Amino acid sequence: MVSHTVGPMEAGKKVHRLVRQLLPGVPLSGIHKMLRVGRVRLNGKKAKPDTLVAEGDVLELRMAEEDFAVVSKPTRKYGGVPREIDVIYEDETVLAVNKPMGLLTHGTAEEQRDTLANRVLAYLFDKGELGNSGFAPAPANRLDRNTSGIILFGKTGDMARELANGFKDHTIRKWYLAVVKGHVKSGGKIDVGLSRDPQQNLTRVDKESGKASFTVYDPLASANGTSIVRLELISGRTHQIRVHMQHIGHPLVSDRKYQGGKVIRRPAGSMSENAGRGMGKQQPSSRYGSNSDAEEPKYLLHAAWLRLPMGDVLHAPLPVPYRQQLLALGYPEDVISKLESEVPE
Template sequence: MSWKTYTVKEPTELTVSKYVKERFSLSSRDIQMMFRKKRVKVNSRVAHSQRALKKGDVLTLELPQDKDYGVDVEKGPITVLYEDAHTLVVNKAPFMLVHPAGQTKSCTLSNYVAGYYAKKNVVHKVRPVHRLDRDTSGCILFGKTKEAQQYYTDELQAGRIDRIYTGLVEGRIDADGMVDAPIGVDPVFDNRRVIDEFGQSAQTEYTVLGYEGDNTLLRFKLLTGRTHQIRVHMEHIGHPIIGDAMYGTRNKPYTRQCLHASELTFVPYGKDEAIMITCEVGDNFGRE
């Protein structure tokens, strides 16, 4: 357990128990244990779970610590781009899932992150804040604690985490632009996404970086975060991502889609200043 102090900075009508549960993404079981063992205080006094909170109240909590990693621990290659007490950013290699899913229970990035934590003799449940497709490489953000994960989830939903991608697309694009087209689930293949007037709004900005033969290297900024967003939008405007077998074609020498999460800009949990994490595209982009 670890004692921490927080000031309620926003107006609220929640009780202490509801505020703590929502603010720190705790389970009902954790909440019950904390109040039963008197591990929640308001303004230095042990608090009743139904006490009403108000702006300016000072919460002192003994938060439960993680007891396991949430996934199997495996040794594997990890490239750390940034780390502090609450945050980890790593470079995901292509051909790898972020987290176990379906029949894939091992050799995912989360398994290797668990192995990285274990090697350092610390226990943190593995908490990816966002995802990348299996064949997309680049920056992935993890929250080491429940409160950090909740903070980053809120920041992402509020659009305060900038995610920049680098991609190689078919054909020449001569000017910067933006694709604004809603995305929905393909009615036939539910693992695909399509442009759908009744789907979720989706906006992708793109900037021309240069050319490789008849193809264009682009910088993408996500204004929303829909599944396969960049890939669907580029197919929609007639310039699919090179090597994208689902939304275009894949021909030799390309072995995967040429899409890489190259930058993350965010204010780390517990800090005041934004940082930018960069991860350069490899020499054999899409041909690994």
């Protein structure tokens, strides 16, 4: 007999769904038969398929442990999902990934779409770190498709909740790099409400009834009618940086949706080069997905730094296309390297 204690991430599931989760190698007809003949018991009693389980409940499966060892192995191979992810930092409980531009952060896992979340699941599956406990690592934060940079994943349920709380109470801080139109002479704080129009996929300034939104910005360099700014998000609304910078008259360069003008094109014959790596407890990386030099950014917005509650700072280097665009705009290589090396306070 096999005994399983219901954990916090499994609480609220129906018995038949939990059994299917625990026994991925058993066909659905076999699951129903086990329930029907009483080979599944909940807290010592015959389990009903639609009963909701609670944390601490004990589910008993009347089967040999050697059989359980076979049918409990995940069968999903994540076929067709690329394994390539740019790992910035990884330990037993946390995974930090540098999301490339052009890639969705997450989607519906069953669809096997090429999203960062699915790439991470495939990566962990191949490492043997995906079990049948009911917990699947998911992004603790998200970035828009055309924004690159740091995404955190909790590899355990406890860490996932800790990271979610860290973003919610702002003990995890995050900074972005952006290229905007105009010469930003001094820094400041933007405090203006935002509201979302899902039909138009637009975010708008709404001083009357918009959600409170705060962005702190500091100019780092200027060239040819543009500025590189570092921004800290105090709140995390959709398109917040893009709308806030438009609001103060400095929309992101090439951001057509928010009056940023035409897309910048690389000059003919420009050569790509590897971006420098970051600092701290970080792993070697190569260029993956749309961080390759074949892609051109729609606008230049990159989640470059993230400070964890214990004080450690993670850094995601600029993608190669971003560095090329900055060079094309007239920013010297040493300026680009310097602004990346300065850790925000």
